Amino acid sequence: MKPTDLVGATPGPPFTITFDGRRLDALPGQSIAAVLWAAGILSWRITRGGGRPRGAFCGIGQCHDCLATVNGRPNRRACLVTARPGDTVTTQEGNGHAGFDE
Numbered sequence: 361m362k363p364t365d366l367v368g369a370t371p372g373p374p375f376t377i378t379f380d381g382r383r384l385d386a387l388p389g390q391s392i393a394a395v396l397w398a399a400g401i402l403s404w405r406i407t408r409g410g411g412r413p414r415g416a417f418c419g420i421g422q423c424h425d426c427l428a429t430v431n432g433r434p435n436r437r438a439c440l441v442t443a444r445p446g447d448t449v450t451t452q453e454g455n456g457h458a459g460f461d462e
């Protein structure tokens with residue numbers, strides 16, 4: 361049974377995004393973090409100090425562990441950014457230099 365069956369949800373048609381060149385299925389309304397988790401991807405950032413892997417931690421926009429580069433823009437919080445058809449997500453190395461805007 362899928363999660364959508366449990367809650368009786370009727371999401372719109374699926375679409376695809378890419379993560380480091382890999383095509384992933386997404387549903388309307390899913391955050392980028394949710395799409396990555398659903399594909400079994402738990403890490404999409406490498407820390408500047410030590411090169412340690414990071415992914416989502418709080419899931420509510422507070423910890424900034426989930427930063428990813430989305431469509432060429434670094435420092436997007438994957439737990440807050442809604443996936444859109446054709447999005448290109450890439451692993452972010454370090455913390456980038458752009459401001460937090462989402």
Ligand code: FES
Binds near residue numbers: 416417418438440
């Ligand atoms: S998981 Fe904490 S800000 Fe996204």
